[in-house]
Amino acid sequence: MLEFKLLAMKKLNNYHPKSKVRVKNKNLIGGFNMEKEILIKIYQNIVLLRKLDEKLIELFTAGKLPGWIHPYVGQEAVVAGISPHVRKEDFFCATHRGRAFHVVKGTPLRSFVAELLGKKTGVNKGRAGEMHITNWEVYSTSSGIVGATFPMAVGFGLACKLEGGDRIVFCTFGDGASNRGTFHESLNMASVWKLPIVFICENNLYAQFTPSRLTTAVSDIAQRASAYNMPSKIVDGMDPIAVYEAVGEAVERARKREGPTLVECKTYRYHGHFYGDKWETYRSPEEVEAWKKRDPTVTFKERLLKEGVLTESLVKEIEGRIDSQIEDALKFAFESPEPSLEDIYEDL
Amino acid sequence: MAKKTIAYIDAIREALREEMARDPKVIIMGEDVGLGQGAFTVTKGLYQEFGKDRVIDTPISEESIIGACVGLAMAGFRPVAEIMFNPFMALVMDPLINHAACYRYVSGGQVKVPMVIRTLVCQGRGAGHDHAPFYASWFMHIPCLRVIVPSTPYDAKGLLKTAIRDDYPCIFYEHIDFYPRKPNLGEIPEEEYLIPFGEADIKREGSDVTVVAILTGVKASLSAAEKLEKEEGISVEVIDPRTLAPLDKQTILNSVKKTGRLVVVETDFKTAGVGAEIAAMVVEEALEYLDAPVKRVATKDIPISFTNEKYILPDEQAIVKAVKELVLK
Ligand SMILES: Cc1ncc(C[n+]2csc(CCOP(=O)(O)OP(=O)(O)O)c2C)c(N)n1
Ligand SMILES: [Mg+2]
Numbered sequence: 001m002l003e004f005k006l007l008a009m010k011k012l013n014n015y016h017p018k019s020k021v022r023v024k025n026k027n028l029i030g031g032f033n034m035e036k037e038i039l040i041k042i043y044q045n046i047v048l049l050r051k052l053d054e055k056l057i058e059l060f061t062a063g064k065l066p067g068w069i070h071p072y073v074g075q076e077a078v079v080a081g082i083s084p085h086v087r088k089e090d091f092f093c094a095t096h097r098g099r100a101f102h103v104v105k106g107t108p109l110r111s112f113v114a115e116l117l118g119k120k121t122g123v124n125k126g127r128a129g130e131m132h133i134t135n136w137e138v139y140s141t142s143s144g145i146v147g148a149t150f151p152m153a154v155g156f157g158l159a160c161k162l163e164g165g166d167r168i169v170f171c172t173f174g175d176g177a178s179n180r181g182t183f184h185e186s187l188n189m190a191s192v193w194k195l196p197i198v199f200i201c202e203n204n205l206y207a208q209f210t211p212s213r214l215t216t217a218v219s220d221i222a223q224r225a226s227a228y229n230m231p232s233k234i235v236d237g238m239d240p241i242a243v244y245e246a247v248g249e250a251v252e253r254a255r256k257r258e259g260p261t262l263v264e265c266k267t268y269r270y271h272g273h274f275y276g277d278k279w280e281t282y283r284s285p286e287e288v289e290a291w292k293k294r295d296p297t298v299t300f301k302e303r304l305l306k307e308g309v310l311t312e313s314l315v316k317e318i319e320g321r322i323d324s325q326i327e328d329a330l331k332f333a334f335e336s337p338e339p340s341l342e343d344i345y346e347d348l
Numbered sequence: 349m350a351k352k353t354i355a356y357i358d359a360i361r362e363a364l365r366e367e368m369a370r371d372p373k374v375i376i377m378g379e380d381v382g383l384g385q386g387a388f389t390v391t392k393g394l395y396q397e398f399g400k401d402r403v404i405d406t407p408i409s410e411e412s413i414i415g416a417c418v419g420l421a422m423a424g425f426r427p428v429a430e431i432m433f434n435p436f437m438a439l440v441m442d443p444l445i446n447h448a449a450c451y452r453y454v455s456g457g458q459v460k461v462p463m464v465i466r467t468l469v470c471q472g473r474g475a476g477h478d479h480a481p482f483y484a485s486w487f488m489h490i491p492c493l494r495v496i497v498p499s500t501p502y503d504a505k506g507l508l509k510t511a512i513r514d515d516y517p518c519i520f521y522e523h524i525d526f527y528p529r530k531p532n533l534g535e536i537p538e539e540e541y542l543i544p545f546g547e548a549d550i551k552r553e554g555s556d557v558t559v560v561a562i563l564t565g566v567k568a569s570l571s572a573a574e575k576l577e578k579e580e581g582i583s584v585e586v587i588d589p590r591t592l593a594p595l596d597k598q599t600i601l602n603s604v605k606k607t608g609r610l611v612v613v614e615t616d617f618k619t620a621g622v623g624a625e626i627a628a629m630v631v632e633e634a635l636e637y638l639d640a641p642v643k644r645v646a647t648k649d650i651p652i653s654f655t656n657e658k659y660i661l662p663d664e665q666a667i668v669k670a671v672k673e674l675v676l677k
Contacts, residue, residue, distance in 0.1 A: 091419075091423070122456075123456070123458075124454060124455050124456040124458065125456030125457075126456075127453065127454045127455070127456055128454050128455065128456070132454055134451065134454075134455040134458050134459055135458065136422070136455065136458040136459050137458075141422070141451075141455075141459075143446075143447065144446075145442055145446055145447075148415065148442060148443065148446065148447060150412065150415070151411065151412035151413075151414070151415020151416045151418070151419065151443060152415055152416070152418050152419035152422070152443075152447070153419060154412060154415070154416040154419060155415065155416035155417060155418055155419015155420040155421070155422070155423065155425075155427075156419045156420075156422070156423055157419075158375075158404075158416060158419070158420055158425075159419065159420055159423030159424065159425055160423075161401075162375075162401060162425070181411060182411055182412055182415060185407070185409035185411060185412035186409075186412045186415070186416075188407055188409070189406070189407060189409060189412055189416065192407070346456075346457065347452055347453050347456060347457035348453060348491075348492070
């Protein structure tokens with residue numbers, strides 16, 4: 001099994017955007033064909049998502065977080081890489097592993113954390129929890145039913161198309177979700193109606209406790225797009241720049257009303273499916289360690305330091321700012337009231 | 349008020365047309381609804397009038413059709429989907445139950461999911477176990493869904509217009525027996541009208557027994573009532589709730605308090621069916637007024653085959669028998 005996974009990883013090196021043409025432009029920096037602000041935004045999001053999840057795991061372990069937690073730790077480069085492309089008015093479909101998406105989409109940390117703690121001040125009044133957040137001020141939603149957001153994305157895509165303009169839909173999903181009937185129905189619909197949807201697969205090689213190779217007829221989910229006459233791309237999901245570039249092309253296609261695209265990001269979750277599962281039963285510690293060596297909080301930081309985008313002092317400043325934002329949100333959430341008996345009758 | 353005569357099927361199309369013309373956010377989606385004019389021609393002409401973007405021909409993808417309606421509705425549209433036969437609703441349960449019904453509440457009021465699913469009850473045509481059954485109690489069971497069962501052209505038009513404007517997901521049942529024009533003509537106002545949900549219609553007044561009936565059960569109950577009046581001198585009150593959720597409990601309770609007897613007539617399966625809910629409600633809230641047990645006239649709990657409908661669907665005879673058992677016991 002380990003051998004198989006390492007092989008998959010070796011294959012990944014082919015997905016690195018090796019020698020993109022570097023444009024000499026004073027707004028662009030180092031070896032990146034990107035603006036400094038965007039690089040820093042991506043880095044900040046990686047740090048934020050990592051620190052947030054680590055804090056949530058700490059709370060969960062201490063019995064202070066109701067419900068479950070599906071850690072995103074390890075996969076941050078995907079959402080961070082997408083983040084610069086997402087506009088406030090764009091629709092965003094997240095997954096059960098999706099807390100991160102809502103924050104990146106613009107949900108304030110305070111009401112976000114309050115929601116996870118089931119508080120009345122939460123973005124959904126403490127009714128949604130980690131898997132079911134909908135923040136319609138920024139058009140992000142999610143579902144606890146794996147694969148349920150594919151058709152919703154089709155509906156959002158139809159809305160974008162009918163409205164005119166260049167609003168688009170981001171639909172993130174796991175490798176396991178691509179085995180749902182809704183995936184196939186909805187990709188077909190999206191393609192035949194040329195809907196402005198960017199489908200982003202986070203292939204972390206497992207669906208709950210089962211390795212995908214035992215359940216999935218293809219090893220590259222992107223292959224499935226061809227059945228729906230949809231362009232697709234495979235990228236290294238541990239490299240936020242690779243994600244940024246591939247998603248950028250897909251976003252451009254969608255905004256220009258050229259149709260949907262599927263981007264598959266090869267990635268990995270370090271923790272169990274939910275925190276506390278016995279992941280040793282279905283994968284090896286060696287495999288986990290091998291993926292951790294490519295951790296974006298380390299590799300991307302080093303790359304940015306080397307290129308002069310980041311400095312040690314900027315790193316410290318960013319980390320400090322994020323720490324205090326999280327502390328502030330936690331304080332707000334813990335001090336917030338729980339929903340009352342009268343509250344349960346609201347919004348009926 | 350000026351009136352006109354209209355067939356049931358045309359009343360439905362008129363409601364769709366008027367609402368589409370009034371509100372550009374109203375969208376029709378379904379298999380064969382556009383170019384093909386609808387499997388039973390209900391949507392005939394709408395594709396030509398409103399175009400392919402508003403009358404959308406979909407692939408055979410029931411779950412994703414309804415899931416897409418959820419997305420459209422959240423995005424501010426008012427989709428009206430057609431699910432060709434009622435049992436196909438089994439394919440759309442996830443988007444409907446886990447999403448459409450719940451999202452307003454669990455999002456803390458952030459989104460609304462206004463959508464209508466029109467679906468056909470095709471009983472009595474030998475359509476078989478997966479095309480014929482009528483399933484209404486499935487949806488009465490779910491909080492925040494509307495269940496609409498119009499039995500006349502007047503009710504069909506007024507209730508469909510209300511459903512399209514309502515902010516909750518609505519299941520709108522049409523019965524195949526209502527589609528032929530000649531036997532299904534009725535009067536409606538020339539002017540626009542709406543019928544509010546949760547208002548039962550007393551189709552016939554009576555004093556000895558209350559019959560609560562829906563869809564084809566209404567006509568059968570009315571004709572049973574006439575026979576019972578003539579032959580047995582029994583005075584039957586027939587109530588059509590018109591919407592099962594919300595249910596007009598008060599009209600039913602008032603009637604039972606007057607007659608002391610209740611028969612529920614419907615063509616869903618009997619066990620845990622529509623009749624079970626109405627009977628339980630009456631027993632819970634008006635037991636002391638009941639002079640006899642409650643009777644349920646419904647479809648026998650046997651899968652429908654293409655040959656067995658004549659044995660298992662309830663008919664006028666079954667209603668007469670149930671009433672007699674209660675009144676002449
Ligand atoms: C329809 C459905 N089936 C099963 C589950 C239970 N479940 C939750 S997440 C999950 C695995 C999903 O795998 P994948 O799509 O690859 O996402 P990942 O967890 O790897 O991020 C399962 C089986 C569910 N929530 N919904
Ligand atoms: Mg997975």
